[in-house]
Amino acid sequence: MLHIINKSPFETNTLDTCLRMAQPGHALLLIEDGVYAATKGSAAEERVREACTTLKVYALQPDMDARGVTGKVIDGVTLVDYGGFVDLAEQHDTSHSWL
């Protein structure tokens, strides 16, 4: 399953709730303001590093570029473009956009 989060981890508790419920082997894609969770040096970094041990974590590069944070991406988070986003949606039977 593909989990999609579009909110900053400091704006809502969406990341925490998703990480409570995501099952091992699932994928997590961070888009829009959600990409801030994929940046080093923030209070969310540890949670995301830990998530990378059970989930495949991705961040949408165009959204990271837009926000000037691509250089800070956490190791273990894979950057994808919109084509990669489409591929992820294709590869996983179901997606859940956590709104």
Add this chain to the structure above:
Amino acid sequence: MSEQQPSPAGGPKVKKFMIVNRKAPYGTIYALESLEVVLIAATFDQDVSLVFIDDGVYELVKGQQTKGIGVKNFSPSYRALEDYDVEKLYVDRASMDQRGLTESDLLVPVAVLDAQQMGQLMAQQDVILSF
């Protein structure tokens, strides 16, 4: 990996739909408009589960009286769901606990799931719509 149910004798596909509610009622319209989707999905004879997580659990709280805010009280619609054969209502235990809610605070019967159970239920779905 979800398995689609076989079509009833050559009829249209039946998919497992999960409608996810994470927002409180009245402060925004999402709770109300989400319910409208649930009712339509039910008329299409789909296998609908309704889950309430985080502030979504507040949607089910008894005793909503909206006269003072001049907004229609749509909470009776949750009780009407069973008339549409929508009976799979689930709430997240941690969300309830965090908000000091118990099943007796809610206006409809629900199944209370822990995070692992909720995650597994999500993983079984064909379509997940979040509002």
Add this chain to the structure above:
Amino acid sequence: MKFGLLVSEGPYTHQASDSAYQFVVAALAKGHEIQRVFFYHDGVNNATRLTEPPQDDRHVVNRWSALAAANKVDLVVCVAAALRRGIKEEVLAPGFRISGLGQLIDSAIKADRVVVFGD
């Protein structure tokens, strides 16, 4: 693969409509089919022809209309959500049509994948 999309927020205020548009463009470029893009909640505001955004930024509504025209993408606006927000036939941008919520469920049944863009 057939993709069905749900767009739940209006233009500019949220990035949802932009993200959905970019997803559709990428999916079409890969040879996928877009079964339908369904607009709900404030997403119906993507369908009004009355927007006049500044010229130096993207025109969200026109971009959807152009996409529909070039690729025959079905853009459907929920009638109930539209009426609530004053989106009616007389203000509809080209390429959009107003229909019932059933079109969302129909799309989810027919599509191989459903992706939701919202807040």
